[in-house]
Amino acid sequence: MHSDAAPDETPGRPPDTGLRADAERNRDRILAAARRLFATEGLSVSMASVAREAGVGKATLSRRFATRDELVNAVFADRMDAYASAVTEALADPEPWRGFTGYVTAVCAMQAADRGFADVLTMTFPAAKALEKRRAESYNAFLELVARAKGTGHLRDDFTSQDLVILLMANAGVVNATGEAAPDTWRRLTAHMLRSYAAPGAPLPALPDAPARAALYRAMVRLTRPGPT
Known part of the structure; x- marks a missing residue:
């Protein structure tokens, strides 16, 4: 054998x-x-x-x-590479506020596409050296993106990097809770949060439609009875 x-x-x-x-x-x-x-x-x-x-x-x-x-x-090595590339692309945008909102939306979309990655972005893995190195690089680049967006006057001065972590935690919860029952719910959450980060007079991202009541109900049922609904 x-x-x-x-x-x-x-x-x-x-x-x-x-x-x-x-x-x-x-x-x-x-x-x-x-x-x-x-x-x-x-x-x-x-x-x-x-x-x-x-x-x-x-x-x-x-x-x-x-x-x-x-x-x-x-x-998740390839997904962390894509995560790092997303902030690099955002920094290359000549309009920092647009780069900021685009980056946040892109990262939340990555979470929605993969429940495992949704968890990875809200957890740490000390023994996974390569993954954590990419996370640290992305974090430092994000700090630069935040500073540039604030410099335009469009991002609120009281926004902190912790606010992104809070959003990713919330988004992971929404992604895991809604599943296939209401798969686009994360988009509305993300848009609401981006609007809350905007300073007065900043261009606001469009607000997607709320999930249908029936779809949200199926998601709620899914939480109490895991499995296909």
């Missing part, structure tokens, strides 16, 4: 490419399974569930990813 652990290489002996290919396939299966589960169920999914979804044993999962932080780091 094959093991997915890569053998030691010895001088004069070619590596066992078959076993290495098996190990790489297992890693890809684990990452794909984790992405699916994290995106639909959030980060509360157990490592055992990830192993079952991937069709591998717990020992195989542990060899590839010894901790949850390692798995989260691998799964």
